[in-house]
Amino acid sequence: MAGIEVTALHKRYPDGTVAVDHVDLSIGDGELFVMLGPSGCGKTTTLRAIAGLERQTTGDIRIGDTLVNDLPPAERDIAMVFQFYALYPHLKTRDNLAFPLRAEGLPKPEVHERVDEAARLMRLGPLLDRRPHRLSGGEQQRVALARALVRRPRAFLMDEPLTNLDAELRADMRTEIKHLQGELGTTMVYVTHDQVEAMSLGHRIAILNKGRVEQIGTPLEVYDRPASLFCAAFIGSPPMNLIEVEVADGQLRSHSGLVLTPPPNLPRDRRLVAGVRPEALEVTEPGAERSVPARVISAEWLGDEIIYVVDHGGRRDVRVRMPPTVRFTADAPVGLRHAGGTPAVYDVSTEELVA
């Protein structure tokens, strides 16, 4: 087991595309580290560079104490799980699992023992004598995970392993992966574009955008205080409301008159935007205390909650998360007020968190 250090990683393809602009990561030993971002943000390229499947243009990668820049993938002592599973189609499950071990030249009894162990861990018993085309998507992914386990690598690299599974199975596998990683204590780098996966799995999350790291933090940090407008818009479903605000009389005030608690040390003379989570707002009866007049535009009834889209006279409509007991009809005149703590505040020009 080992931590992974990525320093000033830069990857430019021969055709001129810059996949990774500048990435620094410090992944701890035994950590489940998630790289999250939209497609084309450089997360997969970074992972492939760690694996050795891509050679970075500049920058260093260390696994444990070893500088692995020039090591081929096989000598990095890592295992990778792919989005398309990549099980060898002509081999039975048993042989797929044994394959990396045989390639390493392990003696037969040990191969047998390790395959059995991995099969037990991933509950693959009945599948051992089937070929990949006779396995369902979920079964294939369990085999792919087992094939990674069987090598006892220093780190697991996961490239969107659950993307091709249907929703229910995905939730199960997520739990399974998290449990497995905790059990084995092996460092895991997990790439996904699914924020729910990132939030539920990661010890820490790195949010990447355009080949750069926008923020690294625990799921809670990333959710509570997104480091940039990009992160604010990316994390959360529905995402944060971005409300243009001014500092006036020691208060944060939107154009519509909505009053927010100001964070300390706000810079003056800058155009500011407050990031307010949908659950930090409240739809009230019209004229309620501290509320501004507003109008319900639409309501999404999700069963356990209702998402109201509300026009409060600001530049953009806001989304408000309310319990299902509070019901307003569309077009109803209502009040809107802030009910949370101090919001995150961003500078419009730099798009970064200022307070």
Place this chain on the structure above:
Amino acid sequence: MAGSIDEAVSTGPARDHTRPARRGGGRGRAVLEVALLAVLAVVMLFPALWMIETSIKENRDVYAIPAKFFDFKVTMDHFRDVFAASGGGRSALSVSFLNSVVVAGVSTVLATVLGVPAAWAYSRFAMKAKKDQLFFILSTRFMPPVVVVIPIFLMYRQVGLIDTKLGLILIYAAFNVPFTIWMMKGFVDEVPAEYEDAAMLDGYTRLQAFWKFTLPLLLPGIAATAVFALIFSWNEFVFAIFLTSSDNVRTAPPAIAGLIGGTTVDWGLVAAASVVFALPVLAFAYLVRRHLVAGVTLGAVRR
């Protein structure tokens, strides 16, 4: 021929009895469809059938007026003449068939050996101006052979490749490599790169990964592509007639064409030679059909 028309038309109404009536004019339309298809079939198949008939007719029946469709004497003499010379030994035609086999076979192997790895590289790696390179490769096929045959003739004369099998092999391979690259790139794109990635993590080099995992999955595609290349080389006429002259180098297409001309034409021999020449192409076309239908179905991949 007339028989096939009768048969085709008579099935039309018979079928309509067993089926519920189609919407307005269904029956008339069905008859028209079948009739048109029958005419088309006759136009398409008549030359081939006539060729086969002529190849097994005695010379007297070949030239009979009016033409004899059915009551002719069957003989295999023409086929014997294709392979054996009149004075004993091998005929010039049989030598040309052998030449065709060698030239088409070797040029196809060459094009496949060069084209498949190139297709793999174009599919897998990012490279400068990839699209332009691929377009350039394809553009070499835009030029009709007749346009380039004179310059190539002059070049070949300089380097001594005129009237050699090697010369034909090289030019056919050159024409087939672009085709192979383009067709194979499609097949390689279908095979997920993850197989190679996984194999590389398991300790193989990139080339080993290609050889051990990607190549076996490409075999149906390679077979289909190679058959197309083979058919091109086998049928090629323009280069063959310009670049070769002697009987022991000449391939079958110009050799068969050479039978026509002079004072008398032995149509029986021409037809028999054509039948022999067409058979391998038909057989391979049948193989292509199977491979193209089967495609590359990889059980292990879900997209």
